Amino acid sequence: xxxxxxxxxxxxxxxxxxxxxxxxxxxxxxxxxxxxxxxxxxxxxxxxxxxxxxxxxxxxxxxxxxxxxxxxxxxxxxxxxxxxxxxxxxxxxxxxxxxxxxxxxxxxxxxxxxxxxxxxxxxxxxxxxxxxxxxxxxxxxxxxxxxxxxxxxxxxxxxxxxxxxxxxxxxxxxxxxxxxxxxxxxxxxxxxxxxxxxxxxxxxxxxxxxxxxxxxxxxxxxxxxxxxxxxxxxxxxxxxxxxxxxxxxxxxxxxxxxxxxxxxxxxxxxxxxxxxxxxxxxxxxxxxxxxxxxxxxxxxxxxxxxxxxxxxxxxxxxxxxxxxxxxxx
Ligand code: ADP
Numbered sequence: 001x002x003x004x005x006x007x008x009x010x011x012x013x014x015x016x017x018x019x020x021x022x023x024x025x026x027x028x029x030x031x032x033x034x035x036x037x038x039x040x041x042x043x044x045x046x047x048x049x050x051x052x053x054x055x056x057x058x059x060x061x062x063x064x065x066x067x068x069x070x071x072x073x074x075x076x077x078x079x080x081x082x083x084x085x086x087x088x089x090x091x092x093x094x095x096x097x098x099x100x101x102x103x104x105x106x107x108x109x110x111x112x113x114x115x116x117x118x119x120x121x122x123x124x125x126x127x128x129x130x131x132x133x134x135x136x137x138x139x140x141x142x143x144x145x146x147x148x149x150x151x152x153x154x155x156x157x158x159x160x161x162x163x164x165x166x167x168x169x170x171x172x173x174x175x176x177x178x179x180x181x182x183x184x185x186x187x188x189x190x191x192x193x194x195x196x197x198x199x200x201x202x203x204x205x206x207x208x209x210x211x212x213x214x215x216x217x218x219x220x221x222x223x224x225x226x227x228x229x230x231x232x233x234x235x236x237x238x239x240x241x242x243x244x245x246x247x248x249x250x251x252x253x254x255x256x257x258x259x260x261x262x263x264x265x266x267x268x269x270x271x272x273x274x275x276x277x278x279x280x281x282x283x284x285x286x287x288x289x290x291x292x293x294x295x296x297x298x299x300x301x302x303x304x305x306x307x308x309x310x311x312x313x314x315x316x317x318x319x320x321x322x323x324x325x326x327x328x329x
Contacts, residue, residue: 009039009040009102009103009285009286010039010040010041010042010099010100010101010102011030011034011039011040011041011042011101011102011103011104011105011282011285012041012042012043012044012051012056012096012099012101012103012104012105013027013030013031013041013042013043013044013059013075013104013105013106013107014043014044014045014047014048014050014051014075014104014105014106014107015027015047015073015075015076015077015106015107015108015132016047016048016077016078016079016106016107016108016111016112016115017047017077017079017108017109017110017111017112017133018077018108018109018133018134018135018262019071019072019073019077019132019146019262020109020132020133020134020144020145020146020147020149020150020262021071021072021134021145021146021149021150021262021263021264021265021266021267021270022132022145022146022149022266022270022271022273022274023072023073023075023077023107023132023145023146023274024067024068024070024071024072024073024074024266024274025067025068025145025266025270025271025274025275025278026107026130026132026145026274026275026277026278027043027064027067027073027074027075027107027278028064028067028068028274028278029274029275029276029277029278029279030105030278030279030281030282031059031061031063031064032064032279033278033279033282033283034282035061037282037286039282039286040058040059041058041059042056042057042058042059042099042101043056043057043058043059043063043074043075044056044075045057045075045076046075046076046077046078047075047076047077047078047079047080047108047112048078048080048082048083048088048092048112048115049078049080049082050075050076050078051083051092051095051096051104052080052082052083052088052091052092052095053095054095054098054099056095056099056101068271069265069266069271070265071149071262071263071264071265071266072263073107077108079111083115083119084115086122089115089118089119089122089123090122090123092119092123093119093122093123093125096125097125102125102126103125103126103127103128103285103290104116104119104125104126104127104128105127105128105129105130105281105282105285106127106128106129106130107129107130107131107132107145108129108131108132108133109131109132109133109135109137109138109144110133110137110138110309110310110313112129113129113138113293113306113309113310114310116129116306117291117306117307117309117310120290120291120306121291126285126288126289126290126291127290127291127306128281128284128285128289128290128292128293128294129281129292129293129294129306129309130145130274130277130278130281130293130294131144131145131277131293131295132144132145132146132274133145133146133147134146134147134149134150134177134178134184134261134262135147135177135178135179135180135181135183135184136181136183136184136314137179137180137181137183137313137314137315138293138295138309138313138314139304139308139309139311139312139313139314140293140295140297140302140304140308140309141293141295141296141297141302141304142295142296142297142298143269143273143296145266145270145273145274145277146262146266146270147183147184147270148266148267148269148270148273149264149265149266149267149270150177150184150261150262151183151184151187151188151191152267153257153260153261153263153264154174154176154184154188154192154257154261155188155191155192157174157255157257157260158174158188158189158191158192158194158225158227159192161174161225161255162192162193162225165223165224165225166222166223168223169222169223170223170251170252170253171213171223171224171226171244171245171250171251171252171253172223172224172225172226172252172253172254172255173226173228173237173240173241173244173252173253173254173255174194174225174226174227174228174237174255174257175227175228175229175230175234175235175236175237175254175255175256175257175258176188176227176228176229176230176257176261177230177234177257177258177261177262178229178230178231179230179231179232180231180232180313180315181313181314181315181316182199182200182201182229182231182316183316183320184229184261185197185198185199185227185228185229186199186229186316186320186321186324187320188227189227189324189328190320190323190324190327190328192225192227193225193327194225194226194227194328195212195213195216195224195225195226195328195329196208196209196212196213196224196225196226196227196328196329197226197227197228197229197324197325197328198226198227198228198229198237198240199229199231199321200229200231200232200233200236206240206243206244208329209226209244210244210247210248212329213244213248213250214248217248217250226244227328228240230256234256234258235256237254237256238254241253241254273296276296276301277294277295277296277301280294280301280303281294284303289303291305291306291307292304292305292306293306293309295309
């Protein structure tokens, strides 16, 4: 690997796919690390869409002032089918070359890295990834930027719902996000003291829930909070609530947290993670790395090749599932 000479480089940065709180903190860290190394940064708007359209701007210090606490992404994000085509990626490479940009840092999730892997391999433009996803399902990192904020947002909602659930004596179903990973449901359920957790792969969940609710309500309990993982079926809690209510003749309410979990000011943990990974991504580039994601494993920054990152999805470990089962029943 050939080391890069500071002062002679320009790197592009984009955020792509699902936005996650802490992406701005990562952009700021990238800019500041690059500035220290005398590397110019080009902001690329709207993810791969902006890359394909050449929607770039020279980042200045003013762009990253007062953004560390902001959710969302100042660069904007998008999903685009065009980057899945060879032509789309070639046009992107030409745009970077025409703008004198030598390397690319992408902040996103699984889909973003699939695109980045192909782009890096086909064009030879060094591309480095940073995991930004509330789902926390990306291999090569213990946590992705945004997850900690998302579970705290879910927790805050559960705590508030508990107040009204207790006052009114109500059964509540709180549906949380998480796509292929149930980790938001598991961790917010544990932290929020949920009475029950419904995970998509648990085929007996509704029967078990009915048995448990029936015995606790007969014993005098008047409220319960059930946390439901949306899995790949957002809105699933409505049918679950109806079935349980019908079977037990208990009224229930449904709260789908949805996109609220994507927004908000990032937690300290997400900001610190974003800082570490943003700075590490820039240093990785200067040391000649390419086609890798900067993640954090056991408190150390680790560079994992894209092909290993996109091979699968991290699933919650059995230990935490067992813990949740013990505490939410
Ligand atoms: P996330 O990065 O949050 O998982 P997506 O799965 O929507 O979000 O992916 C973001 C973008 O990455 C897609 O809109 C597409 O432009 C690009 N992408 C996803 N999969 C591929 C692929 N197999 N090849 C090339 N680009 C891809």
